[in-house]
Amino acid sequence: MMTPAAGQLAERPVDALLVRGVSHSFGPIRALSDVSLAVPRGTFVVLLGPNGAGKSTLFALVTRLYDNVSGEIRILGHDVRRHPTAALQQLGVVFQSRSLDNDLSVLQNLTYHAALQGIGWREGHRRAIDALAQVGLAERADDKARALSGGQARRVEIARALLHDPACLVLDEATVGLDVASRESVLAIIRALVKERGVGVLWATHLVDEVAGKDHVVLLHKGCIRFSGAVPNLLEAAQANNLRSAFMRVTAEAA
Amino acid sequence: MTAYVAPRRLGASGYFVCFKGIVWREVLRFLHQRERFLAALVRPLVWLFIFAAGFRQVLGVSIIPPYQTYVLYEVFVTPGLVGLILLFNAMLTSLTMVYDRETGAMRTLLVSPFPRSFLLISKLLGGVAVALLQVYAFLLIAYFWEVEPPLIGYFTVLPALVLSGLMLGALALFMSSVIKQLENFAGVMNFVIFPMFFASSALYPLWRIKESSPLLYEICRLNPFTHVVELIRFALYGQIEQASLAIVLGFTAVFLAAAIYAYNPSKGLLGRRGEAGGGR
Numbered sequence: 001m002m003t004p005a006a007g008q009l010a011e012r013p014v015d016a017l018l019v020r021g022v023s024h025s026f027g028p029i030r031a032l033s034d035v036s037l038a039v040p041r042g043t044f045v046v047l048l049g050p051n052g053a054g055k056s057t058l059f060a061l062v063t064r065l066y067d068n069v070s071g072e073i074r075i076l077g078h079d080v081r082r083h084p085t086a087a088l089q090q091l092g093v094v095f096q097s098r099s100l101d102n103d104l105s106v107l108q109n110l111t112y113h114a115a116l117q118g119i120g121w122r123e124g125h126r127r128a129i130d131a132l133a134q135v136g137l138a139e140r141a142d143d144k145a146r147a148l149s150g151g152q153a154r155r156v157e158i159a160r161a162l163l164h165d166p167a168c169l170v171l172d173e174a175t176v177g178l179d180v181a182s183r184e185s186v187l188a189i190i191r192a193l194v195k196e197r198g199v200g201v202l203w204a205t206h207l208v209d210e211v212a213g214k215d216h217v218v219l220l221h222k223g224c225i226r227f228s229g230a231v232p233n234l235l236e237a238a239q240a241n242n243l244r245s246a247f248m249r250v251t252a253e254a255a
Numbered sequence: 256m257t258a259y260v261a262p263r264r265l266g267a268s269g270y271f272v273c274f275k276g277i278v279w280r281e282v283l284r285f286l287h288q289r290e291r292f293l294a295a296l297v298r299p300l301v302w303l304f305i306f307a308a309g310f311r312q313v314l315g316v317s318i319i320p321p322y323q324t325y326v327l328y329e330v331f332v333t334p335g336l337v338g339l340i341l342l343f344n345a346m347l348t349s350l351t352m353v354y355d356r357e358t359g360a361m362r363t364l365l366v367s368p369f370p371r372s373f374l375l376i377s378k379l380l381g382g383v384a385v386a387l388l389q390v391y392a393f394l395l396i397a398y399f400w401e402v403e404p405p406l407i408g409y410f411t412v413l414p415a416l417v418l419s420g421l422m423l424g425a426l427a428l429f430m431s432s433v434i435k436q437l438e439n440f441a442g443v444m445n446f447v448i449f450p451m452f453f454a455s456s457a458l459y460p461l462w463r464i465k466e467s468s469p470l471l472y473e474i475c476r477l478n479p480f481t482h483v484v485e486l487i488r489f490a491l492y493g494q495i496e497q498a499s500l501a502i503v504l505g506f507t508a509v510f511l512a513a514a515i516y517a518y519n520p521s522k523g524l525l526g527r528r529g530e531a532g533g534g535r
Contacts, residue, residue, distance in 0.1 A: 104283060
């Protein structure tokens with residue numbers, strides 16, 4: 001299987017996200033083993049892996065919920081461990097579980113996030129209105145977050161993640177619990193962002209039907225990257241005629 | 256060599272905006288939850304209106320500083336009830352943080368580019384701001400129940416309330432990193448709130464406790480909540496109880512250091528357990 005060597009990633013121009021040689025353990029359990037991947041600006045990279053593959057651990061390290069003890073993680077060139085302030089300024093995050101404050105309005109949720117980025121109320125308010133319009137929810141600005149459907153909440157979380165104009169957007173299983181229409185709507189918004197704003201997106205999922213034909217796929221299984229490359233290359237490497245078969249074959253080989 | 260894009264500067268105004276945003280969010284959430292405001296007031300008022308009224312005839316309180324004359328039991332117990340408000344508010348903040356960690360909402364705070372210690376202290380001060388609203392509402396009602404400290408006391412007690420709120424909040428913050436699940440909060444009630452409250456000078460003067468049990472007296476003296484209560488009691492009368500002030504300051508520093516350590520991404524407890532709000 002094709003996996004990126006750490007050396008191959010070294011000479012790239014500045015990437016929205018660069019992960020190089022990262023391993024992580026929880027006590028005796030090895031969650032990630034020598035993981036390397038890159039998300040160039042203006043690209044949509046799918047981090048594909050079954051449940052328990054290590055996707056959420058990788059997200060926790062990228063978002064610096066805890067530090068990586070080996071390897072390095074860079075966001076727009078800034079080392080997350082050494083220069084967290086500069087790195088996290090360039091990062092937008094949509095977490096796996098719903099993280100809006102249900103007691104606040106949609107607008108209040110967004111202006112709170114703007115404040116967490118050091119953006120004042122007036123500017124934060126302006127950006128929030130713009131971001132809500134971009135995800136098609138401007139009319140819900142004054143509604144309580146608890147009144148939103150799952151799909152709408154996800155769109156608000158995307159708007160929130162974009163408020164500070166990050167170069168890199170990471171989404172951890174962002175479509176979990178959504179119906180088909182909402183899933184497609186969320187995916188369409190993200191793909192449009194990649195094109196229009198040049199954001200580098202890392203989209204973690206376990207659903208192969210969220211991968212488009214031209215996407216760059218990073219296949220993570222049992223904490224190791226089993227494949228990294230374009231979808232046609234994955235099909236060729238796995239000798240499969242569709243992505244589902246390729247996914248099953250690669251993960252079965254690694255089992 | 257990896258290329259580099261210059262970061263946006265986060266100056267003093269950025270820090271202020273962030274601090275204001277965190278405090279504002281805590282206060283706004285509290286004001287949106289009217290039941291929480293009522294519950295926070297009912298708890299100490301039940302103690303004041305019912306428990307203190309019953310004990311008024313049973314428990315005599317001699318003249319002890321800062322009081323210059325005999326005082327009603329309601330007057331004596333009021334600083335303890337103020338401490339109770341701070342204690343419950345701190346523990347509820349801790350509960351909220353465990354809940355936020357379980358749901359992932361805590362992550363939105365922790366991925367802010369500002370230093371983790373700054374974020375945590377701002378969150379603590381947000382909790383203190385909420386507690387202050389509750390305390391002053393309680394003192395206003397208590398005023399009509401013959402609890403009438405000097406007017407200046409309402410101002411001089413403010414720094415004592417902020418410091419005490421910080422100490423209890425820091426303890427709760429540390430506990431929120433240790434508690435694995437929301438269900439464990441019942442244990443917090445039994446093993447933290449009740450022992451801290453009852454083994455203190457909140458309900459009875461320490462000399463009374465010493466008469467009945469020297470061991471319990473020593474336990475009460477070691478209990479930081481005793482010193483919170485005494486700091487507030489003296490501050491309500493425009494005085495500083497220096498030993499209590501020093502002890503509360505010391506415990507605040509220790510609890511804050513423990514909480515910041517627990518949430519430190521490189522050294523803390525969350526990374527070792529993998530429990531910062533997501534799966535693997």
